[in-house]
Amino acid sequence: MIAPKTLKLSIKSLRDFAKKRLPEETLLELDERDECPLDIVRHMCHPDQLGIQLLFIPEDCGGFGGGAFDVYCICEEMARIDLGIATAVLATFLGSDPITVGATPEQKKYWLTRIAQEGLLFAYAATEPEAGSDLGALRTTADRVMQDGRVVGYKITGNKQWISNGGVADAYSVLANAPGGPCWFVVEKGAKGFNHDEPENKHGIRLSNTAALSFDNVYVGADRLLGGVEGQGLIQAQLVFGYTRLMVAAFGLGAGWSAVDRAIPYSTKRIQAGAPLSEKQGYTHKLIVPHVAHLEAARAYIEEAAERIDAGEGSLNTEGAIAKYMATEAGNSAAEASIQAFGGYGYTREYMVEKIKRDVRITTIYEGTSEIMEMTISRDRWQLHLKTRGQYYDEQAKKSEALHANHPEVGADVAALALHALAEVMEKARLARLTRYQHILLRLGELIAYAECAGSLSRRAALMADNKLNEKSNRRFDAAALAALARVFAREAALKVAEEGLRWIAGAGGVGAAAVSAFETSLGLPAIHRAQVGLIADMDYVADVLYGRLSKAQRAA
Ligand SMILES: Cc1cc2nc3c(=O)[nH]c(=O)nc-3n(C[C@H](O)[C@H](O)[C@H](O)COP(=O)(O)OP(=O)(O)OC[C@H]3O[C@@H](n4cnc5c(N)ncnc54)[C@H](O)[C@@H]3O)c2cc1C
Numbered sequence: 001m002i003a004p005k006t007l008k009l010s011i012k013s014l015r016d017f018a019k020k021r022l023p024e025e026t027l028l029e030l031d032e033r034d035e036c037p038l039d040i041v042r043h044m045c046h047p048d049q050l051g052i053q054l055l056f057i058p059e060d061c062g063g064f065g066g067g068a069f070d071v072y073c074i075c076e077e078m079a080r081i082d083l084g085i086a087t088a089v090l091a092t093f094l095g096s097d098p099i100t101v102g103a104t105p106e107q108k109k110y111w112l113t114r115i116a117q118e119g120l121l122f123a124y125a126a127t128e129p130e131a132g133s134d135l136g137a138l139r140t141t142a143d144r145v146m147q148d149g150r151v152v153g154y155k156i157t158g159n160k161q162w163i164s165n166g167g168v169a170d171a172y173s174v175l176a177n178a179p180g181g182p183c184w185f186v187v188e189k190g191a192k193g194f195n196h197d198e199p200e201n202k203h204g205i206r207l208s209n210t211a212a213l214s215f216d217n218v219y220v221g222a223d224r225l226l227g228g229v230e231g232q233g234l235i236q237a238q239l240v241f242g243y244t245r246l247m248v249a250a251f252g253l254g255a256g257w258s259a260v261d262r263a264i265p266y267s268t269k270r271i272q273a274g275a276p277l278s279e280k281q282g283y284t285h286k287l288i289v290p291h292v293a294h295l296e297a298a299r300a301y302i303e304e305a306a307e308r309i310d311a312g313e314g315s316l317n318t319e320g321a322i323a324k325y326m327a328t329e330a331g332n333s334a335a336e337a338s339i340q341a342f343g344g345y346g347y348t349r350e351y352m353v354e355k356i357k358r359d360v361r362i363t364t365i366y367e368g369t370s371e372i373m374e375m376t377i378s379r380d381r382w383q384l385h386l387k388t389r390g391q392y393y394d395e396q397a398k399k400s401e402a403l404h405a406n407h408p409e410v411g412a413d414v415a416a417l418a419l420h421a422l423a424e425v426m427e428k429a430r431l432a433r434l435t436r437y438q439h440i441l442l443r444l445g446e447l448i449a450y451a452e453c454a455g456s457l458s459r460r461a462a463l464m465a466d467n468k469l470n471e472k473s474n475r476r477f478d479a480a481a482l483a484a485l486a487r488v489f490a491r492e493a494a495l496k497v498a499e500e501g502l503r504w505i506a507g508a509g510g511v512g513a514a515a516v517s518a519f520e521t522s523l524g525l526p527a528i529h530r531a532q533v534g535l536i537a538d539m540d541y542v543a544d545v546l547y548g549r550l551s552k553a554q555r556a557a
Contacts, residue, residue, distance in 0.1 A: 001067040001310060002055065004471045008057065011077050015406065017050055018081040019042075024244045024352055027082050027207070031355050034201060036209040038168055041088040052078075052089055053115055056096075061109060062116035067310035068243055069472055072302055076474075079254025083359035084207025086251055088121075091165040091208075094244055094367075095122025095173045098184035098383035102227040103234035111171070111186065123169035125213055126237065132161075133372050135182075135234060140215065141227075142176040149224050154178065155216045156185060164366075166211030167196045173226070174215070175237070180230025184237075185220050190201040193218040204277060204358030214245045241368070242320035243309060246365040249302050249327035255360035256295050256331030259338035259353050263288060264546055266342055277341075284543040285536075287341040291334035292546065293489040296477070298327035299454040300460035303473055316382040322449045325373035335360045340536060372532070374445030381448045385426045393423035393451070400455055409480075410461040411487035414531045415454035418494035421523045422451040425501030428519065432510035438495035443504050454486075454493035461486040481545040484538045491532055498523040539547055 044050045059065020078086035131137040140158025172187045193216040200210045267277035305319040335357040339346035364370045384392045400416035434440045463469045465479040
């Protein structure tokens with residue numbers, strides 16, 4: 001973990017660098033030209049210059065040994081600048097992950113030290129034309145090369161698709177099927193038989209180089225098999241998903257906020273019907289406030305997951321999936337709403353929100369699509385529901401009620417309603433064996449993510465009130481604003497879990513028409529409806545905070 005002061009300094013250097021080298025006009029021009037600014041990416045990754053990569057390299061390999069929380073903070077900041085450039089930097093993070101989790105100590109020292117000292121750019125080559133979400137279908141092969149009865153190397157043959165940094169990396173972590181099963185190999189640029197295509201002409205992140213790779217009997221020595229044992233590749237990939245998905249979650253968060261932070265000042269200057277748009281409730285309460293609530297709910301979840309990973313609780317794949325799902329969907333919606341907030345201007349290429357919207361779209365696709373996240377979340381929490389005989393979310397609801405007793409202002413009572421409703425929905429799904437419908441399984445994933453994030457945001461608001469928030473945590477909102485955001489989000493989450501839960505359970509035949517009203521009661525729908533009282537006042541308060549309209553006295557009150 002790096003010291004809060006060092007992290008602050010790194011973020012400041014990044015901001016200063018972006019101000020100088022990546023003003024908006026430059027970003028828009030590069031986007032128009034569909035050009036990856038390789039000099040900038042190399043500058044960001046070089047140890048004598050910005051040295052972003054040093055953050056995640058362990059200290060014994062010449063880095064700063066940053067943890068998940070540090071990486072989240074830096075990723076959010078990079079995404080605020082440009083998601084294409086952030087992706088180029090991320091590719092080295094991702095490419096080095098199979099090394100971090102799976103390599104032998106010698107391999108780790110060799111590659112990670114080179115990344116730290118030489119600013120080596122990596123690419124992470126897993127996806128293939130026929131193997132995207134289902135990596136098990138990979139076709140790239142690694143045939144053993146034998147000498148005197150022992151394996152001295154491998155010949156890699158196959159194709160990879162949509163690889164970030166594909167045309168510009170110095171080294172590639174490549175997933176291929178050896179006789180003993182899938183493995184990660186490191187292939188260096190210029191290897192005989194290795195080629196990359198021209199960069200893809202993409203919808204967004206046009207500052208990032210994305211290319212297809214081809215391998216035609218590319219020879220690598222046996223020391224390039226990460227970990228030295230065949231068949232570990234998919235396990236190694238799984239081991240880092242919690243962590244890598246947090247990075248992409250931070251991308252969604254940073255890009256979403258970057259869009260909202262443009263819409264807010266714009267709306268104070270744009271006069272329509274005699275007053276600035278920022279004074280129109282129908283504008284702020286649709287296009288700004290709900291998106292801020294979603295982004296901050298996702299942030300709360302990201303921060304909790306990052307703290308737990310840093311505390312050594314393991315790879316937390318499901319938490320990584322929830323964080324990625326909520327933050328990238330929130331970032332995507334926030335950017336979409338920001339285009340609407342700018343009206344016709346938002347639809348033109350001159351305005352950054354148009355670019356941000358195209359850029360952020362990728363975050364719900366790469367590192368696992370939103371649908372794969374829903375499946376991951378649902379499958380894992382379903383097991384918890386079964387193992388605890390339906391008690392898991394009721395226990396979470398009780399914890400939220402206990403928090404409410406100490407902090408009645410943070411919406412924890414309403415988060416408890418969401419968690420309780422979720423327990424009821426899952427139990428009904430179990431009784432009627434509804435997870436045989438894939439759609440129900442995936443919708444459960446969404447409801448789980450909302451309910452868990454409602455719990456997280458209310459906990460974060462309480463920590464803020466108690467002055468116990470992580471020192472590195474984002475402090476944009478004070479305790480009162482965070483509590484209002486938590487109440488706004490909890491109301492939405494509770495209503496969504498109960499109403500959509502009812503919809504899907506009834507829709508799949510889990511309750512008949514005669515049993516619907518009893519199910520409504522067991523879901524706590526009347527209480528959830530009552531909890532909506534005060535919603536508009538809370539949204540007004542959040543809007544006033546966002547637009548700096550509160551006096552000192554009002555803030556103190
Ligand atoms: C710009 C860009 C950069 C990328 N960078 C990298 C990189 O650096 N390294 C790398 O290895 N890969 C990279 N990728 C690949 C990316 O990770 C994959 O595109 C992604 O995992 C989805 O795979 P796919 O495109 O084959 O879609 P598919 O898996 O074919 O999915 C298509 C659709 O079907 C849905 N779907 C898939 N399976 C199921 C299912 N079982 N049930 C229900 N729905 C399902 C998906 O959610 C999606 O909506 C990148 C992609 C892009 C576009």
